[in-house]
Amino acid sequence: MRILNIGMNHKTAPVELREKLTSDDMLDYLIKTESIKEALCLCTCNRIEAVVVTENEDDARKAIISYFCRLGGLSQDRILNFIYIFKDLDAVRHIFRVASSLDSMVIGEPQILGQIKDAYAEAVSRKTTGVILNSLMHKAFHTAKKVRTETGICESAVSVSYAAIELAKKIFDTLSGKKVLLIGAGEMSELTARHLISQGVKEVVVANRTFEKAVELSSKFGSHPISFDEIPIYLIEADIVITSTASRHYIIKREMLKGISRKRRNRPLFFIDIAVPRDVEPDVNKLDNIYLYDIDDLKSVAEMNMNQRRQEAIKAERIVEEEVLKFKRWLETLDIVPVIISLKNKTHSIIEKEIKRSESKLKDLSPEQKEAVFVLCRSIAEKLINDPIIFLKSKVGRSSLNTYLDFTRKLFNLEEQEKGELYEDSRHKFNNK
Amino acid sequence: MLGSLLFKVAIFFYVFASAGFIVFTIKQEKRLFNIGFFLLILGFLVHTGFLIYGYCLLGTAPVLDLRSSLSFFSWCIVLVYILFFFKFKLRILGAFVTPFSTFLILISSMFPICFGPVKPIFKTVWLTVHVGTIFIGNALFAIAFLAAVMYLLQDYYIKNKKFSFLYERLPSLTTIDTINHYSLIYGFPFLTAGIITGAIYAQIAFGKYWQWDPKEVWSLVTWILYAILIHERLAVGWKGRKAAIMSILCFVVLSISFIGTSLFIEGYHNIKQIERLGAIG
Structure with a gap:
């Protein structure tokens, strides 16, 4: 019995190919193949993995590759450029790394473990797994959990919008009940606002030059739009202001905010300026209890956190290696x-x-x-x-x-x-x- | 002898508790905090024993010289921190408060021990109440001061985009501000009560409520400053940076009125004067 893992990910294959290979009946195809005893397949937007246990490695490999060729519409020689083939312990290691999010595009992202669990549940419900895959997958979940608790690989935000949320939490502690003012109805600001809403923000007010867009976006958040002239009034109420207009000049100037602190009873005010060129005058940051982060600041926070994750990944690789060794010992007991x-x-x-x-x-x-x-x-x-x-x-x-x-x-x-x-x-x- | 043994044991626990909290802050392992907190509680209990022992020995609160005042102050801060911990569950505060009170008790241990008969005017419950309330108030203000320092640090890190080691470990600005707020709100009634009971005690001991003694004057100034700060906070809505700077200033004045007048300025609160009065001979 051998473990064989054939797949492709965001590093080895372009998205055009990956999306062609996302097929629902791959599992059926695999398990119908004579030489394949156990099978599991994982399809996410970043990877396609076929994991099988086989008596005849050559047959199984050929079957999987020809299936990939058929779906991808490529010849065998061409498809080999886009896939990787792992056997036995290398396959085990690869699965453990994928589950621990070490092979992900964003290292440490938490979704992949859920996706693998779903893939496994699917395989179990179709009864395509057996002793080896059951054990392999449980060990993979165990490894992923261990990596998550023992290293900082999932800590700290690595995307701009999450970095903004983390900063907001360092200022406000909790975001529930906070008011957000969105100036400019861009995609990025919408995304950040959505993250904020998921953190319990009470109200999102939208201001936009073209009023219709403000109406459109605010209806998505179930809030109300305001006109550009009303911004100064809402600066008194808001806790977080996200700006993303295409304006060439500063929309928020230091003078606008000078007397505001008293009216706001000194509550902190957090400006997230994701526009280029910037919408908020940089000097605003010098005012008491007002904090300003522009897109570069946020990017550097995210980059810094990413570096930290890469450091943690070294620790994680060691944990994976330990677990692979344990699994090796278990596989050997199968011989007896x-x-x-x-x-x-x-x-x-x-x-x-x-x-x-x-x-x-x-x-x-x-x-x-x-x-x-x-x-x-x-x-x-x-x-x-x-x-x-x-x-x-x-x-x-x-x-x-x-x-x-x-x-x-x-x-x-x-x-x-x-x-x-x-x-x-x-x-x-x-x-x- | 028992007194100095208890004192030394308390110092010993405080030092290790401080070390525990500091290492916890660096390593972020909850276990270390639990060890530190456990040691702090042990130290606190031993310290309490020491104070009770002193009380029995003197027949009044053991606060008549600078050594025992500082030690009592340190005890008050630990008490307040322990109570705060159960309310706010803020671990990092321990890394600021415990070293601070350990520092105070270490300083206190450097002053000479005085023994002798205590004059009857010191053997009254009013002295104990006066000193007890004042010191609890001061301890709360000390915590307000430390929270203000934490606030300014965190404010600096966020403003200047310096994501240092402390940035990650310090709580959010709002949380620190809340700690500052509550320490002030709770501390002020104690200070007020301390001054009033002090006046009553002065009437009993010296026949006068108020004699414009330097410590009295400084305490009044401190009281007024804190009153302004609290008024600004509650009525005008001072928060954050300004409130933090003001509570640091207030605490500096408080320290002058507390330690300065005991040591360097003439008056009946001066330790030497207390000695001259024959409190401890």
Whole structure:
């Protein structure tokens, strides 16, 4: 059994190709492929990943690649330029890194874990996962959680609008009940305003040169539009002002704000100026209790936080590496599972056979006594095979393991079941757990 | 002897609690804060024991010399911080307050210990009430002062876009301002009560309510300044930077009236005068 991961992400493939490959029936296709025993596929706007467990790596790889070719409308040679292929531990590592958001476009972004969980839930509901993928995915979630709690990779805002919100929180503590004045109805200011609303901001008032646009945007926020002339009045009420007009001159000048502090009872006022050229005169920042951040300030905050995340990512990679090693050890224990199962099966069949042979001698016993005899036999047999099993487990990960497995087979004269059948068996067991 | 042993043990706990809070501020591990807070509570309990012991020994509040006044002041600050912590849950404040009160108690330990019989005029409940209320008021103002320092730092960082190590650790401006606000609002009644009970005590001890003693004058000035600050805050709506600067100024005046008049300015609150009066011989 091998783990195979074929996929593409924002670094390896352009969006035109990625969007063609986003297909709902990929999972069906994968699991119908003969050589693929377990499958899971993850499609997000930044990546397409097929993760499969296969008996025949070549077949599986060819099947996946030809599927990619068909959807992408590219020849095999061309598609190879856009995809990556990871096997076994490299695949494990890749999945762990993706789940921990180390492979994301914005390192540490939290959505990816949710997307992977959804993909896994989908695969589970279609019963396309088994022992290996179940364990792999649970370990991936565990790794992601560990990375998140033990490193600062998800801390601090790395986008301009989140950086603005973080700053606002450093000023106001909480944003609930705060009033926002939006000057200019640009896309960026709308986005920032939306973030602010999600943080509990009470009211968003929109002012725009063309009044219709103000009406349009304010209806989206369920608030009311104001005219440009009303801005000075609203500067007294507002807590946060976002400006993003295309004006060539300052809209908010220092003089406008000079006497305002007293009327505002010295409440802090936070200007977020995302316009280029700027809308707010820089000197405004010199006034007491008024804070001004322009787009460059916010970008540098975001960039600084991004650097911090990159630093944390180094720690995260180490955690991933540790978890990959743990998973490797677990995979190796899978090698001894068939031997252990057939050893157990053999003892059980011996017990059953022997009890059947002695049935005539045992017929006078009461059902309880019969049961006691059965339990006695079973515990003796299990005690006997216990030490060999412990011995085999202790050899996991050693090069000598195969010798010992062979030796055990010969010693107990084990006829192993068909590997596939056994596999189904253990998969069934896992799912029952 | 028991007194000095308790005193030393309290100092010991305070020093380690301060270290705990400072390391917590750097490392941001909650466990460190919990250790620091636990040590602070231990130190506080031992310190309380020390004060009770002193009270029993002297028959009055142990505040008659600078050594014990500072130690009592330090105790008041710790008390107020512990109460504030349960109200505001602000961990970072500990990193400012605990070192401050540890500093005070360390200074106090450098002054000589005075022993001797205490004159009957000091053995009255009015002295205890006077000193107790004044000191609790002062402790609250000390916290207002520290919050004001925190405010100015954070204001500076946000204004100048300097995202230093403290920027991340200090709470929001609004939170710090709230701490400042409440410390002032709670502190003022205590200061007022302290001055009134002081006057009553003066009447009992010296037969006069008010003698224009330097400490009385300075206390009056302090009271007026704080009254102005609180008025501005409540009526005019002073907030933030201005309020922070003003509460720092007020605290400077308070320190002069508290320590300056005890040491350098003649008057009956002067420690030497108290000694001359035969409080401690």
